[in-house]
Amino acid sequence: MAGTRSTRRTVGPGRKSAALLLAGALSLILADALGAQGFRTRMRFQMGSLTEITVPDGQYSAQSVSRAFDVVDRLDRLLSTYKADSEVSRLAALGKLRVSPETMEIAEASLRLARITGGAFNPMLGPVIALWRQAEELGRLPSPEALEAARTLADFERVELDRAAGTIAFPVRGMGLNFGAIGKGFAVDKAAASLQRDGIRMALVTSGTSSHRLIGRPRGGACWELGIRHPGDAERAVTVLRLGPGGLATSAQSGRPREIGGRIYGHIVDPRTGRPAEPRSPVWSASVLAPTATDADALATALIVMEAADGMALVESLPRVEALLVRRNPDGSPRLVWSSGLTQRGTLDGLPLIVPVTEIGCMDGGASSGPAGAAGEQALRAQPKTQTGRPPPPALNRW
Ligand code: AMP
Ligand code: MG
Numbered sequence: 001m002a003g004t005r006s007t008r009r010t011v012g013p014g015r016k017s018a019a020l021l022l023a024g025a026l027s028l029i030l031a032d033a034l035g036a037q038g039f040r041t042r043m044r045f046q047m048g049s050l051t052e053i054t055v056p057d058g059q060y061s062a063q064s065v066s067r068a069f070d071v072v073d074r075l076d077r078l079l080s081t082y083k084a085d086s087e088v089s090r091l092a093a094l095g096k097l098r099v100s101p102e103t104m105e106i107a108e109a110s111l112r113l114a115r116i117t118g119g120a121f122n123p124m125l126g127p128v129i130a131l132w133r134q135a136e137e138l139g140r141l142p143s144p145e146a147l148e149a150a151r152t153l154a155d156f157e158r159v160e161l162d163r164a165a166g167t168i169a170f171p172v173r174g175m176g177l178n179f180g181a182i183g184k185g186f187a188v189d190k191a192a193a194s195l196q197r198d199g200i201r202m203a204l205v206t207s208g209t210s211s212h213r214l215i216g217r218p219r220g221g222a223c224w225e226l227g228i229r230h231p232g233d234a235e236r237a238v239t240v241l242r243l244g245p246g247g248l249a250t251s252a253q254s255g256r257p258r259e260i261g262g263r264i265y266g267h268i269v270d271p272r273t274g275r276p277a278e279p280r281s282p283v284w285s286a287s288v289l290a291p292t293a294t295d296a297d298a299l300a301t302a303l304i305v306m307e308a309a310d311g312m313a314l315v316e317s318l319p320r321v322e323a324l325l326v327r328r329n330p331d332g333s334p335r336l337v338w339s340s341g342l343t344q345r346g347t348l349d350g351l352p353l354i355v356p357v358t359e360i361g362c363m364d365g366g367a368s369s370g371p372a373g374a375a376g377e378q379a380l381r382a383q384p385k386t387q388t389g390r391p392p393p394p395a396l397n398r399w
Pocket of ligand 1: 120121122123125129178179180181182250251252255267268269270271297300301305
């Protein structure tokens with residue numbers, strides 16, 4: 001996909017658009033909603049998926065964009081569990097390692113998010129995820145004993161971070177980090193920061209089509225418009241989000257299915273069982289808006305693991321965090337549930353157009369028609385955010 005210089009086109013049921021060129025997309029970029037302004041998009045294959053950087057023509061600099069891609073390449077080399085010489089792999093092999101500042105930073109962020117989510121997002125699932133990866137290769141499920149042994153190693157409270165010494169250490173052999181649920185968000189944040197250091201004031205950085213960092217606003221004060229993919233139909237979007245700057249990430253079990261012995265398993269693990277998450281109250285896809293893509297990415301994964309009401313209560317307790325859940329009706333149709341800081345402002349090409357309440361500049365989408373009022377949605381929205389404070393965090397199980 002070269003530069004997008006166009007009038008508005010949107011993604012809708014049965015339609016093809018430029019955005020759908022993003023194979024495997026969870027969030028779909030409505031590139032054409034970038035408006036009459038000319039934009040240029042460049043891509044590089046990194047971290048096992050595509051990184052895309054979109055910058056307005058007037059601010060485009062090949063050097064700056066290359067520098068931003070290089071930042072992601074460096075993170076890939078440091079953090080990948082697929083590379084034997086990455087810091088994450090060497091740390092797992094040695095049990096203790098002096099790491100670079102970026103690795104320390106993502107480890108600290110990960111532990112913070114693990115605590116916030118009560119362990120639903122757990123960066124210490126390294127050994128568990130390795131077992132499932134091996135199972136896919138062998139075509140055979142992991143044994144319950146092996147899974148249980150790996151699961152007990154996934155105790156994020158036992159990781160020892162020494163910021164002053166720059167070291168990370170594990171008390172037990174076999175423990176290991178896996179940043180699969182947060183690394184892409186962290187990478188787009190760092191790439192965006194690099195663009196900003198170079199003076200670029202407006203950009204969209206995407207990794208894996210599911211983690212996004214938005215800088216500035218297109219068309220001098222307008223908003224970014226991103227479509228959220230239908231979790232059961234890659235060709236369709238279920239809604240359009242109209243956004244200001246910040247992070248957005250989408251997770252879904254259908255995002256990267258793995259086949260083992262003729263059955264399909266999701267790639268998101270429930271840390272309580274060590275098995276692919278199958279929540280009692282299923283969340284088909286979870287999209288999170290947060291100030292950074294790092295936070296959005298980890299939280300989106302956690303929302304797939306958590307029971308829907310608990311997940312939404314967590315979101316309501318976090319300042320400047322919003323979420324859109326796509327749940328699955330018994331007839332297989334999607335049902336949207338959104339947090340109290342989001343509201344529907346009409347429709348765009350037949351899709352609900354959802355905007356953050358606080359992003360005044362994004363509220364030009366027409367009259368509010370409010371969210372659909374299903375009983376379950378009302379229950380999830382029972383604790384509205386207020387300007388004076390938020391409801392206390394829900395009591396979550398320690399997983
Ligand atoms: P995402 O696509 O951002 O939801 O991240 C999913 C990836 O993160 C998986 O492919 C695993 O590598 C890893 N992962 C799976 N389950 C979890 C979890 N509960 N917490 C943290 N990382 C996970
Ligand atoms: Mg994630």
